[in-house]
Amino acid sequence: MNRKKENGLSSEKVFNFCNCAFLLVLVVIVAYPLYYVLIASISDPYEVYAGKTFILPSKVTFEGYARVFREESIARGYLNSIYYTVLGTLVSVALIITTAYSVSKKTLPFKKTIMVFYVITMYFGGGLIPTYLVVSRTGLLNSVWSLILPGGVAVYNVIVARTYFENSIPEELYEAAAIDGSSNLGTFFKIALPLAKPILAVMVIFTMVAYWNDWFTALIYMGEKSKYPLQLALRQILIQSQATATMMGNMDGGYAEANKITELIKFASIVVGAVPMLIAYPFVQRYFEKGFMAGAVKG
Amino acid sequence: MKKGKQGNTNAAVPKESLWKQVVKHWEFYVLLLPGILVTIIYKYIPIYGIQIAFRDYNAVDGFFGSAWVGLKWFQRFFGNYNSVRMIRNTILLSLYSILWTFPIPIILALLINQIRQKRFQRVSQTILYAPHFISVMILCGMLRIFLSPYGGLINILGEALGFIREPVNLIDSASAFRTIYIASSIWQDAGWGTIIYISTLSSVDASLHEAAKVDGANAIQRIMHIDIPELIPVIVIQLIMSFGNLMNVGFEKAYLLQTSLNKETSEIIATYVYEQGMLKAMYSFSTAVSLFNTVVNIILLVAVNKICSKLSDVSFV
Structure with a gap:
């Protein structure tokens, strides 16, 4: 009996050890590409080419960053993206929360009809061109609103937030407020919104990430280069390999040299582009984990 | 009511x-x-x-x-010798994606859930979730650099380890496209995909595990008989959702990884709709192709829902 128990314990330990070791390997595999980009961005491109920068940077240079920061399109892209993200998040989250709160009201007439009206848009849409034509007809091209309004109301988020309102805020609170003479709007601002902070945080985070990372909407609706968000500025460098004259700058040496510098610029711009989200995300991690729980649709 | x-x-x-x-x-x-x-x-x-x-x-x-003009644009699409290829590419890319990316987060969640060292658990979760926050643009930029035949990481590593003799141009290779697409999806979203399963597992009654331990069940037996049954309803819902979106395979990555040389596998309906509609301004034709895609998707969605509601009578609720 005793021996058996010991055996059981040790097999448990073996499993635990293997499990941890396996996950450690996975974590390293997942993190390595990002780490590699980071070292390559401060290494001499010839060393990267020769495969000497697997673990540590070699012949450290900040040339890539210098050129990226000199580049106007990146700086402008950053500012544009911040503007689009802040405004877009404000509008989108306001639409989500007002809709979710209203449809969570149990006594609201036509509640079901309104939900069906929204859910249809989750599965069926006009598609690229009809939407483009409407956006263009309503005069939104090249305006920040073309990035925000065509997305409409994020229905999935509405469902999550509605579930939260229904399950986490007791009906009695609303009734008490009504007895105290609070109007429905007053109750929304003074009672429902403050209590909905956790779900609000989740919505803000998800919406922000979506706006920050979006490029396709801007590609369709923003014709003017001066209005490109960061992701489109990165597209020119990373996908289309168009390092601009300002970036290449004073370059001696031939085509090979130019090629190497382009690679260095690419590494540096990846770091510059990815850093804001990667730094911000661990701080908000606990919110989105909670959000998944809060919004879990009940059976 | x-x-x-x-x-x-x-x-x-x-x-x-x-x-x-x-x-x-x-x-x-x-x-x-x-x-x-x-x-x-x-x-x-x-x-x-x-x-x-x-x-x-x-x-x-x-x-x-x-x-x-009636069905003119649909006829033109099906008359195009590439249309079958595009439909095939769309379905295959989607099917293979689901096949590979669906089970991995489940396995990962079961393993992460077994970790006793809470600190290690937190840190590994944080790192595994991180790639999700990288934009598609940056991901594709990284892929293009890594897969480049001129000093790309994959080629350097391959040569250093002796797998390949000379650099391979992977980004332009039609046969490598799906592998690149799916492998990078796993890298980016497998960790993120575990969240829903881990939060389900965290609600499993701890006394169940204790009781199983007393009865002499080892870790693998406990995963098989306690954790997995607990996950099945969530798995079914997730599966319905992924099949319901079969035809809406990620346009963005396919488009950003597309080169003129790998179109044989990388040209999917969505990239064609964009190309014809936005770049060539063939508004009606593009809309027709897109409508075809949507209709197929809705048929699939309804079919999958039917099948699952039949299955679910047996397996859960």
């Missing part, structure tokens, strides 16, 4: 007419109004505008005035 609920919540109040109910709730409709307006203008009017798939759209006559 609605009236019944109404009666339950405030039983003392006599039933009011619908109109009075609406007036009483006017503030809620004010809150709803902006969302409804935006949805009508930017979601429902475009749906109405799909009819340009059957017309020869021109800007002067607009959605409703352009000449009716």
